[in-house]
Amino acid sequence: MSTLRDLAEEHTALRPADIDHLHRIAGDWQLLSDLSFADLLLWVPVDGDGTFLCVAQVRPTTAPTAYLDDQVGRIVGGAEVAHLEVAHRQGRIWREGDPVWYGDVPARHEAIPVRLRTGDGEAGEVIAVVGRDTNLSTARTPSQLELNYLTTADDLAQMIADGTFPPPRHPGETTSAPRVGDGLVRLDANGKVTYASPNAQSAYRRLGYASHLVGEDLAKLHRRLAGDPLEGTDAGNAVLAALRGEAPPRREIDARGATMLTRALPLMPAGVPIGALVLVRDITEVRRRDRALITKDATIREIHHRVKNNLQTVAALLRLQARRVAMPEARVALEESVRRVASIALVHETLSMSSDEAVEFDGIVDRVASAATEVAATEVSVGMRRRGTFGVLPAEIATSLVMVLNELLLNAVEHGFPPADEEAAAPAPADAPRPEAEATAPRPEVVVTAHRARKQLHVSVTDNGRGLPEQFDAERGGNLGLQIVRALVTGELRGTIDLRNSAGGGTEAAIVVPLARGTTDRLTGRAGPP
Numbered sequence: 001m002s003t004l005r006d007l008a009e010e011h012t013a014l015r016p017a018d019i020d021h022l023h024r025i026a027g028d029w030q031l032l033s034d035l036s037f038a039d040l041l042l043w044v045p046v047d048g049d050g051t052f053l054c055v056a057q058v059r060p061t062t063a064p065t066a067y068l069d070d071q072v073g074r075i076v077g078g079a080e081v082a083h084l085e086v087a088h089r090q091g092r093i094w095r096e097g098d099p100v101w102y103g104d105v106p107a108r109h110e111a112i113p114v115r116l117r118t119g120d121g122e123a124g125e126v127i128a129v130v131g132r133d134t135n136l137s138t139a140r141t142p143s144q145l146e147l148n149y150l151t152t153a154d155d156l157a158q159m160i161a162d163g164t165f166p167p168p169r170h171p172g173e174t175t176s177a178p179r180v181g182d183g184l185v186r187l188d189a190n191g192k193v194t195y196a197s198p199n200a201q202s203a204y205r206r207l208g209y210a211s212h213l214v215g216e217d218l219a220k221l222h223r224r225l226a227g228d229p230l231e232g233t234d235a236g237n238a239v240l241a242a243l244r245g246e247a248p249p250r251r252e253i254d255a256r257g258a259t260m261l262t263r264a265l266p267l268m269p270a271g272v273p274i275g276a277l278v279l280v281r282d283i284t285e286v287r288r289r290d291r292a293l294i295t296k297d298a299t300i301r302e303i304h305h306r307v308k309n310n311l312q313t314v315a316a317l318l319r320l321q322a323r324r325v326a327m328p329e330a331r332v333a334l335e336e337s338v339r340r341v342a343s344i345a346l347v348h349e350t351l352s353m354s355s356d357e358a359v360e361f362d363g364i365v366d367r368v369a370s371a372a373t374e375v376a377a378t379e380v381s382v383g384m385r386r387r388g389t390f391g392v393l394p395a396e397i398a399t400s401l402v403m404v405l406n407e408l409l410l411n412a413v414e415h416g417f418p419p420a421d422e423e424a425a426a427p428a429p430a431d432a433p434r435p436e437a438e439a440t441a442p443r444p445e446v447v448v449t450a451h452r453a454r455k456q457l458h459v460s461v462t463d464n465g466r467g468l469p470e471q472f473d474a475e476r477g478g479n480l481g482l483q484i485v486r487a488l489v490t491g492e493l494r495g496t497i498d499l500r501n502s503a504g505g506g507t508e509a510a511i512v513v514p515l516a517r518g519t520t521d522r523l524t525g526r527a528g529p530p
Helices: 004-011 016-028 030-036 078-090 144-162 198-206 218-225 229-243 284-324 328-352 361-375 395-416 420-425 435-440 480-492 517-524
Strands: 039-046 051-058 100-102 105-115 126-135 184-187 193-196 251-255 258-267 275-282 358-360 383-388 392-394 445-453 456-463 496-501 507-514
Touching: 004 016, 004 039, 004 051, 016 030, 016 039, 016 051, 016 105, 016 126, 030 039, 030 126, 030 144, 039 078, 051 078, 078 105, 078 126, 105 144, 126 144, 144 184, 144 258, 184 198, 184 229, 193 198, 198 258, 198 275, 218 229, 218 251, 229 251, 229 258, 229 275, 258 284, 284 328, 328 358, 328 361, 328 395, 328 480, 358 361, 358 395, 361 383, 361 395, 361 445, 392 395, 395 445, 395 456, 395 480, 395 507, 480 496, 480 507
Parallel strands: 383 445
Antiparallel strands: 039 051, 039 126, 100 105, 105 126, 184 193, 184 275, 251 258, 258 275, 358 392, 445 456, 456 507, 496 507
């Protein structure tokens, strides 16, 4: 389905600033829908020909919907949108008219003009209309809660018509909480509570306030209840800011082991401050789980830190042992083990600084590649280069993959580029280049390439060296390092590896690693299901 922006850009001449304002309304209008017990539909005029296009819709959580079918994308005109035309042309809220029927559902129409205030704070022209349609099939005598909800909804509707609602969103804030059903407190112009819903009363009771809220100065109450004086001052100041017509950021109050989230909104229909609306939500259990997760994350990071330290200790012991061994073969084997242990330690070092069980793998690859050129047993200076990005990888993939890359890079450096005296000792082919051409020979280089496709990570390690021997068996040949590579790729990573001579000379190791859905989403930055 097309988005609000897509529909508006395709069918209207609205400016980007107008569309952004409509986005802000659609991001915050669940509040108005719940207070109104009504569906809200956002209509924009199409080409000035008397037709309107519905670009967004929200249903109430406090009452039955008036529409069983989605209205977004629907273009209507004529008598059906007469109320929208009046609100758009005259710039006033339309509440006249008799109920209409949608199938078997009777509904009451209202139309609220949408204005975007100009840079000097003046109310601008009407850019859209919010249709407020109430299902009348369950109409009954309203309770005190419903009357306060409807009164507050009318004030917010007038603020939409004035261009003062919704307020600007603060960085990092979402629009999901608190909601009307979590708890609602209405204040008069002096900051005294005129109404508190039962859920709001219960939330304050959790903080230790057992009396009725009506008549209380809410800003002073917040200062008294908060266990932290600074926190209480911030929460109280937020209420006072809303009474002055501002829209302060949300605040939390902690007291007696409970936590309450508050959101204060000014009520100023027609530009006259008449009080404030305070939404509250008991988030005690949410914060308890957050603290448990923080503790768990810290514990996991500490474990990775200790594993890294232990691996570095093992590497140091192996390095010490290698210095004391007289046999060259044994010394080489121990030094290779040191490098393998050190590459695993890199992953745990990165995980010890991460907030989850995933690592930014590009930095690890760069460090492993740099180390491979420094410790490789070769006299040839080999350059290292990375193309593409690995992105973020989960620990179970990163640990095995870093060992694979470490082995392949060391093999490429040590075996792909023999020393000059070894090349001179080998018989020169008949078509060997002349000595004067050696100056133009490419610099020895190893390139690591990575890209993602179809939920797979494709990795290649390519050098421009002498290539594989003629009788090399890609399935069973190679040293211990290549055997480790095959075991890790086919076993731990459940992938495939292909060792071959590259088309431009040298050797290429191509690896394909399957990625789980969640891993793919982390790599691409898209949100996916767990």
